[in-house]
Structures are given as structure tokens and as C-alpha cells.
Amino acid sequence: MASQPFSGVLVPVLTPFTAAGEPDPVRFVSFCRFLLDQGADGLAIFGTTSEANSMSAGERMTLLDRLVAAGVPPAKLMPGAGACSITEAATLIRHAVGHGCGGALMLPPFYYKGMSDDGLYAFISGVIERVGSAALRLFLYHIPPVAQVPFSLDLVGRLIKAYPTTVVGLKDSSGDWSNTAALLDAFPGFAVFPGSEVFLLDGLRKGGAGCITATGNVNVPGIRKVYENWRTSQADALQNEITTVRKAIQAYPMVPALKRIVAHFHDDPDWAAVRPPMTALTEAQSAALLADLAKLGFTLGDRRREADE
């Protein structure tokens, strides 16, 4: 199994939009710095939580250009390269590799449903061949509740076997612990990241690499505590704390809820904006969400430094 640079708590970074609905590189750079300053081990920009598929390939590449130009270390970045065509996925990944990103996170092609593993294999393989770079570290993105197209255990095994130095990990957003456990059992050394911190401790105890989780956008310090202390006697109590926060947030539509929380704690109401087809929380939902979090004593945690201060 090839070396890969990621472990710990990775954040699929929310994307800020301007009032006119355009991606906002200034607030994006600032927020990425904030997350790293809070202790995030990596930034999985352009994921599902990032509304990446609500942006064109060009918009995503421009944001990455701006991030790297601003001095955010590319080695910490694992850009998503979600696309339904081999050509667009290859363009996005080539761009990420060109910037020296630590890795890239790749959805299966998600328009056609019920495709065979042979077809999905040909797609991923086609992208890897088109990118044609020994520097690529590719992470598969398994999120059947949204993509509706899975990476089966068999397909993952075939890809690792064919591309052992390239296909080095997987984000498992199935929400199904038994799938995560099966991956960890089947592929020792392969970097498996549960897509929710709810499974962080269970994952670490079974050889998992950490987690890539939406709520990292608002709770890096809490989640990091579990990662730092997972071998200690406090681990279960710390895990319970972050699971409680997660459950409070996911009682609402996740992305709008996270953006509302960021808007609140960063004192920047414009952060609440989402791009269609998502819709922002209603005022009533926002008030209820913030009240729920207040009851838990939740804040953004130990902020080492506010990037915008």
C-alpha cells in the first residue's frame, strides 16, 4: 500500500457565496485558514458539504487557484473531483495534482444508475490514465445516499490492486458502520475515513485513518479531542460529546444548518447563503437550531486564532 499524506480530522469545507450567488474566494481563503488554525488535519474542499456539484468545474478550479495563491499549503488539500464525465474528472484532478495537492477525492460517475462494476472500474481507470501522474493520491468517495452509485467492496479491491500507489484511500459516507468495518477488514493499510465523526472512535479502534466530516466546519476542536485521546480512558466520553453535537445539527438539513452556524459564530450573516437547489434554513429553523446548540453549551470551540481578526 502506498504512502498517503492524510490522517486525523479532515473538513469538507463549506463554500461561501456572495449576495449575487457567486463563489467568494476571499471568505473561502479566510475560512480555510481558520479551520487549519483550529487544528484541522486536512481540507477536503469541494465535497458534498461544499456544494461542489453546484459549481462549474471552472468555478472550483478558480477557488483552488486562489487558495494556493494565498499560501494555504497544498499538501493539506484533498479537493473533490466529482464529475459525471471522464474528461471533466480528469481535468479537475490534473489541476489539483498540478498544484501539488496531497490528494484528490473522487465520486463515481453519478448520473447513470445501475451501472456495472466493470463500467465504474473503466471510468475510474480512464481518469487515472488520462491524468497520468505518479504524484496522484486518489481517494474514492462512497456516498450512496446522495450519489446513488456505490463503490462496492469488490470494485475497491480491483482498483487498489490495479493502482496500488494511486488508489490509497476512501471516504465512507454510507452512514453504514458495517460497510466501514468491512473495508477496514478487507484492505489493511488502505486509508479509510468514515464520513461522520459519529464513527470516529470505532474507526480508529479498527485501524481507520480519522474522519472527513461535514460538522468539522464548526467543531474541529471537539472532534480533534477524540482523535488525540482515542487510546485514553476519556475516549468514549469525548466521543459521546461530539456525537451529541452532530445529532443536534443533523436534525436540520446539514449544509444550510452548518452555514447558519458559521454565519452566527463568525458574525457574518452572508455565510448563510446556499446555492440552489439547496435552500437556506427558515428563520424559525435557524432560531431552533441555535437554541438547541446553546442548550448543549456549544461554541466554535478553542479558537486558536480567528483568521479574520
Add this chain to the structure above:
Amino acid sequence: MASQPFSGVLVPVLTPFTAAGEPDPVRFVSFCRFLLDQGADGLAIFGTTSEANSMSAGERMTLLDRLVAAGVPPAKLMPGAGACSITEAATLIRHAVGHGCGGALMLPPFYYKGMSDDGLYAFISGVIERVGSAALRLFLYHIPPVAQVPFSLDLVGRLIKAYPTTVVGLKDSSGDWSNTAALLDAFPGFAVFPGSEVFLLDGLRKGGAGCITATGNVNVPGIRKVYENWRTSQADALQNEITTVRKAIQAYPMVPALKRIVAHFHDDPDWAAVRPPMTALTEAQSAALLADLAKLGFTLGDRRREADE
């Protein structure tokens, strides 16, 4: 209700790929001409059958450029503009309008599932506003078995009301006649095209505009006969004939099967190539399909002129 230029038999044109897996504009132009010569009333290029979402936006726009440059009448074209982002959908539609295409066919954003009608409305509305052209004739593309995101009756009604001269029709690929019938009942004058010729006669009898059907790639003459004779006593018998052909073909994966049929009847084996994640039919499937069609006495029909002769 606004005027719209389409009626009759529209074909979501198959896209030929080269041996290297690139879209082949030469064979694409030739095939589009062949379909028009066979009597197709319009070409809904870049649909699901076209593997459009397996091509980047740039690849699609290049094919359209080549088609128009070759003299295929833009008024006959209804390019698909399937995209998950407002920005990419607007780019594709602006490009089609710029070429003077008769219309554009638009999927809902299909990555995120379970979005509200408000969110989907904001997406479609956002695209229309960004395109900002009175010349646009937009057709909604309802294909829940693939997109997994529907255009509800209520949403269609809201869009027609807000954009009466722009949102002028819909392709219903739900495969659910009751949905097609409900649309025809709810929106008289709105151009509803069933996504299969199986519903052509029923649709016409209820005020439908024709059909946009995958099997048009291989059976324009047969399907046109139903359209030309739907008020006559032969209509039901003619409908039965095309339904029988359709069912023989859809016993196999539709796109690879159609490409295999084109490869056979156009004496061009390379036509069988599909782009991943699709896979070509096996040799056994191909032989069985062609045998099934031979039993029905099926040929490509009354070819008025072979474009490549």
C-alpha cells in the same frame, strides 16, 4: 402559452466515440443528417441516450459547433443542458441560444436528492435569468428513474406561470403514463413529449406534441408512421408494431443496444463503443438482440437517403 417550434418525432441522438474514446464530430454530423433525412422532426442531442453527461460541457459545445457549421438547421435542434450547477447549465443554454437552436432541454440539478420544489424552482429560475434571452424556448426534462429528482406537477405549473414564453414544454421520461396524462390535463397548450414511443398514440389522442424517444435512433420511419396516421383506423396497429420493436430492444441495456444496432445496419462496428460508466453489449447479447430484431423483420426502415452514401 408561447409558441414553440417542435412537434412529432424527436430523437435523442446517440453520440459516436472514436476508438480512443473521444466524441467523433464527423460521424455525429453524418448520423444527425441521416436521422433528419429519415424524417425526424427534431434532434434532442445531448440527452440521456446521447451519454451527454459522460461528456464535459466543452465536449458538448464543440459537437454542437460542428453540427451547426456543417449546415444542420439549428431550428431542428433541442440540445440537452444537463448540469448540476446553475453556472454550467446557463453556459450550455446560452451557447445553444447563440446558435439559434429551436430549444433546449433541461434536467433538474441531479446530484443532491430530496431538494424542495422551492430549491429546484430557484435553480431553473436562476438559469433562465442568467441566460437572459427572450429567444430561449426551454423544455423541462423529467426522468426520475435516472435523475432521481423529479419535476413535480406543482413545480412545472409555477415555472410556466413565471416564464410563460420561455418554459414551453416537457419531456416525460417517467415511464408513467398517469404522469403524462396529468401534465396534459393540467397544462393545455404546453408541449408534452412522452419519453417513449410506447405512449405516442395515447399522448397524441390527449393533445401530446409527439415523442422524444431513444429508439428514434433506429426507427424514425416506423414511429413517424404512427404520428402521420394517428387519426386513421390503422393507428392502433401501427402503434403495436413500434411498441413491439421497442420492447425487443429494451430487453437489453438501451444505449449499448441502440449503438449495436446502428453499428450493424450502418456497417460501422466502431459505433458500438460507449463511454464509461456504460459498457458495450457482450457478443452473446449482441447476437441475441440482432436475432430478436431479425425475427420481427426489423430493418432501419425506409431510408430516404443514406447520409454517408
